[in-house]
Amino acid sequence: MSLMERKTAEKKNKILNSALIVLAEKGYHGTTMEDIANHLLMTKGSLYYYFKGKQDLVFQSQIRILHQSMENVKAVNQEDLTIEEKLKRVIIKHIDYSLTEKAGFLLMINPAEIFSKEQLTEIYRLREAYAACYDKLIAAGVEAGFFDVEHIPVARNVLLGAMNWVTQWYSPEGALSKTAFAQLVTDYTIRIVKK
Amino acid sequence: MSLMERKTAEKKNKILNSALIVLAEKGYHGTTMEDIANHLLMTKGSLYYYFKGKQDLVFQSQIRILHQSMENVKAVNQEDLTIEEKLKRVIIKHIDYSLTEKAGFLLMINPAEIFSKEQLTEIYRLREAYAACYDKLIAAGVEAGFFDVEHIPVARNVLLGAMNWVTQWYSPEGALSKTAFAQLVTDYTIRIVKK
DNA sequence: TCAATTTTTGAATGTCAAGTCAATTTATTA
DNA sequence: TAATAAATTGACTTGACATTCAAAAATTGA
Secondary structure, three states: OOHHHHHHHHHHHHHHHHHHHHHHHHHHHHOOHHHHHHHOOOOHHHHHHHOOOHHHHHHHHHHHHHHHHHHHHHHHHHOOOOHHHHHHHHHHHHHHHHHHOHHHHHOOOOHHHOOOHHHHHHHHHHHHHHHHHHHHHHHHHHHOOOEOOOOHHHHHHHHHHHHHOHHHHOOOOOOOOHHHHHHHHHHHHHHHOEO | OOHHHHHHHHHHHHHHHHHHHHHHHHHHHHOOHHHHHHHOOOOHHHHHHHOOOHHHHHHHHHHHHHHHHHHHHHHHHHOOOOHHHHHHHHHHHHHHHHHHOHHHHHOOOOHHHOOOHHHHHHHHHHHHHHHHHHHHHHHHHHHOOOEOOOOHHHHHHHHHHHHHOHHHHOOOOOOOOHHHHHHHHHHHHHHHOEO
């Protein structure tokens, strides 16, 4: 990768960051290309030099979130912990990350309203891979006698629902930090699969 | 209420019904006033005879959903059941209703992106009243020794999250009916508060 | 330095959908 | 039936925003 290519890549990154910040505040439809450009002290014309359009820009930010989520799980899986501890850590990480990247997670709600068919295919592929990580952990936990789950995909979706909904009701004004809060929430969500 | 007033009320109702159907398919931003009018075999101009505008129309449909949800809980509370059975029934009803009125429930996700400040106040008021019903049931269940919950609002939000997320992953193509499906999901969600 | 290349700009364009309204049609009632 | 009121129409206005692009500015490297 040449110097210039790296510079371009970094610029793209900066744009994606700003996009996520503005999206978090105004939502997809409330965010204009101009809003994003202004946040970067640029004009909107420039954005089209780096991205095909708004859809493309937002799609790439979404992909980044999904990749990062997967990385988070992988990191936990490397650690030397019991299955239950692993699942707990994965949940905490997910909640913590979802609160940090609120906008990115809100985009997950109605992707079909925003993205093209091809983009949706890619998004669903990554989501399924992510869900599979949970299924594996739950299955291992059942095997090991920690968990009691008959319908793994159902329990996993219930679990992910409880987790993803947190962005709807967490208020940063509360006394707890994001991580402490995530810990507390996890104590209740983990019960969904516990024996 | 005069005959004509009742006729108007009924027409408004028909419009709200169609709005919810179209919204369920296309989402808020994907739905135009013309879409709603076409579904009623009218032209969009007529809609403005009954409603101030799109925001007003959608707001009223949202209010209807919230009122109906509250009615559902009240109906269950009338029944002669244990606390645990009551909570289970409330959850099943909620899930069942949320799948029937998918669009109305999706509007709950980012209301601030759609509604005015005054409308939001009203929406939040109704939501809180609804949440309070759950809190009461949970508290009574703790009292009676069925449940084990230290932070009731947290557990309740975790519970509602698991429930509200169902619209995201339920597929009507599955083998189970909405109600049977709701039952299955409830078995896992109820664990959030169980001893 | 200076020519080539990359990047930025901002004005112009096109599209789409919300909302308006005078005119028309339909329903009501005296 | 005829006057009045209610309901509907569809063409029109308006504003917002994504996208384009030729020209200008900034950067690079020989």
